[in-house]
Amino acid sequence: MSYTVAALLGVVGALVVDLAVLRTRLVCGVAFWAAYPIILFFQLISNGVLTGRGIVRYDSAAIAGPRLAHAPVEDLLFGFALVLVTLSTWVWLGRRGVQPTPAAGQGSRLLRRLRSASRPESRSANRPASRTEIGAASASAGEGRADERPRAVSPACGSPLPPDR
Numbered sequence: 001m002s003y004t005v006a007a008l009l010g011v012v013g014a015l016v017v018d019l020a021v022l023r024t025r026l027v028c029g030v031a032f033w034a035a036y037p038i039i040l041f042f043q044l045i046s047n048g049v050l051t052g053r054g055i056v057r058y059d060s061a062a063i064a065g066p067r068l069a070h071a072p073v074e075d076l077l078f079g080f081a082l083v084l085v086t087l088s089t090w091v092w093l094g095r096r097g098v099q100p101t102p103a104a105g106q107g108s109r110l111l112r113r114l115r116s117a118s119r120p121e122s123r124s125a126n127r128p129a130s131r132t133e134i135g136a137a138s139a140s141a142g143e144g145r146a147d148e149r150p151r152a153v154s155p156a157c158g159s160p161l162p163p164d165r
Helices: 003-021 030-052 074-095 109-117 131-140
Strands: none
Touching (some): 030 074
């Protein structure tokens, strides 16, 4: 099998994972395509360095021929497949609450402690905040489980999005 065929199979496999297996439908959304050029830019830099300096070499009989930043164009296909499968898996796991806390914007337990410790109205200045006070401060800040947040549905592909997006 040539490098070109393997790259094309990788893209098809990644699309199947995104659209049919995990059903995250990232390729249907604007956010993925808005972020992908950033990833592509850095992929071209790393490919250029690795292939331009001779660290990575390709058999010319196994590739289609055209090169971009010293690397075969098939590398862009492999990069696309890698990024799509990684992001699809991440979104899929996040939707199932694999890591419900901290959700985006909530911060870590240490940050919550620091925030509650800096509030003079919640405790006296001479003693550290207790676990009860820290828990109460977290609850009053609206920090709950990520799966308890209401979700809206994106009209593009039907993917659930947080309501503030």
